[in-house]
Amino acid sequence: MSRRLDKGLFPINFLCSLLRCAVFLNTSLASKNEVEKRISAVLEHVTVDDLLVPSFTYDGERLLDLDSVRRIISAFVEKEKSKKGLCSVSLQRVAKTVDSYLAEIATCLELTVSKFNAIANLVPKSARKSEDDLYRAVDIFLKAHPSLGEIEREKVCSLMDPLKLSCDARLHASQNKRLPVNIVLHALYYDQLKLRSEVEDKEGTPVIVPEALGTRDSSLAKENEDLRSELMKMKMYVSDLQNNVAAGASSSNAPSNKKNSKHTFFSSVSKKLGKLNPFRHGSKDTSNIDEDLDGVDITKPRRRRFSIS
Numbered sequence: 001m002s003r004r005l006d007k008g009l010f011p012i013n014f015l016c017s018l019l020r021c022a023v024f025l026n027t028s029l030a031s032k033n034e035v036e037k038r039i040s041a042v043l044e045h046v047t048v049d050d051l052l053v054p055s056f057t058y059d060g061e062r063l064l065d066l067d068s069v070r071r072i073i074s075a076f077v078e079k080e081k082s083k084k085g086l087c088s089v090s091l092q093r094v095a096k097t098v099d100s101y102l103a104e105i106a107t108c109l110e111l112t113v114s115k116f117n118a119i120a121n122l123v124p125k126s127a128r129k130s131e132d133d134l135y136r137a138v139d140i141f142l143k144a145h146p147s148l149g150e151i152e153r154e155k156v157c158s159l160m161d162p163l164k165l166s167c168d169a170r171l172h173a174s175q176n177k178r179l180p181v182n183i184v185l186h187a188l189y190y191d192q193l194k195l196r197s198e199v200e201d202k203e204g205t206p207v208i209v210p211e212a213l214g215t216r217d218s219s220l221a222k223e224n225e226d227l228r229s230e231l232m233k234m235k236m237y238v239s240d241l242q243n244n245v246a247a248g249a250s251s252s253n254a255p256s257n258k259k260n261s262k263h264t265f266f267s268s269v270s271k272k273l274g275k276l277n278p279f280r281h282g283s284k285d286t287s288n289i290d291e292d293l294d295g296v297d298i299t300k301p302r303r304r305r306f307s308i309s
Contacts, residue, residue: 015039016050023055023065036068040075044090048100064105066115073098073122081124091127098123099133106141113152116141120159131164135173142178154180162186174223181231188227 019035039046051072055065073094080091102120105111120134128134138156142148148156157180162170165187173179173187 010038012039012042012045012050015042016046016053019068020053023053023068032068033071036072037075040072040079043072043076043097044093046097048097048104051097051101052104063110064108066105066111066119069101070119070122073119077122077124087126091124092129095123095127096133099128099131099137102137103133103140106137107144109144111141113148113155117155117159125161128161128164130166131160132166132169135160135165135169139176139178150180153178154182157183162189184227185231188223 015035015038019032019039022032022035039050051069053065053068055063076094077091080088098119102116106116120137138160141156142153160183162173162183165173170187174184176184179187
């Protein structure tokens with residue numbers, strides 16, 4: 001009787017409390033695995049508060065035992081895959097519980113991107129009919145971890161499928177500055193596709209839409225165009241910067257040659273102009289100037305003294 005994993009054998013609250021005690025007392029791994037196995041058997045009836053299993057470090061800091069929760073969810077998903085497939089009602093209910101659990105633990109500073117994604121990926125994507133709860137968890141995580149880089153934020157947002165977001169969630173995502181630019185573009189793109197499908201049916205016949213929906217759709221279209229315009233300006237600006245850097249790099253390879261050639265050119269011009277100057281030696285006599293520059297008489301004239309009196 002004690003070996004049976006009957007769903008009604010122990011209350012859910014009792015099992016979760018037993019797991020908390022096992023984690024707090026640091027019992028053997030076999031004892032914790034037995035409790036985790038019993039919780040995974042009734043996971044579809046477990047709430048978010050039941051999954052919040054606290055853990056403590058040596059210095060008394062209170063953390064969350066994420067490893068136990070991961071093992072519980074993984075065991076349940078494997079059981080559902082073998083029995084009912086990836087779209088069972090129980091799996092869909094657990095997917096909503098997991099997304100709500102992620103939203104609860106998203107504010108924990110010790111929660112890394114890899115751990116957050118690992119828990120979210122335990123549930124198959126087909127089990128989520130709507131990903132609004134997952135988007136809420138991702139948004140809370142990004143808000144609680146503002147120091148994340150662009151690549152890390154993209155990894156977190158890769159969990160979501162914009163096609164499975166509701167219209168309100170996509171509208172919020174299109175205006176969310178915490179999301180990467182490509183995620184915002186996807187949200188706007190899919191929202192525009194849905195707008196077209198709502199405005200026209202398969203034969204292209206216009207469909208009457210409510211006035212409020214039409215106003216919201218027009219505002220979304222305007223925001224989409226503004227965003228495209230800003231992106232085009234940004235691309236042109238980056239392209240100009242790249243061209244300027246490339247031109248500067250090529251010109252820096254031979255700066256002395258240009259300077260020497262420039263100096264040689266002006267020197268030759270100044271020499272020839274100097275030869276054409278009849279007064280360069282103080283003489284005003286221009287009788288010796290010949291048309292040929294090589295025949296110019298450059299003999300120094302006799303110094304004369306002029307008196308004003």
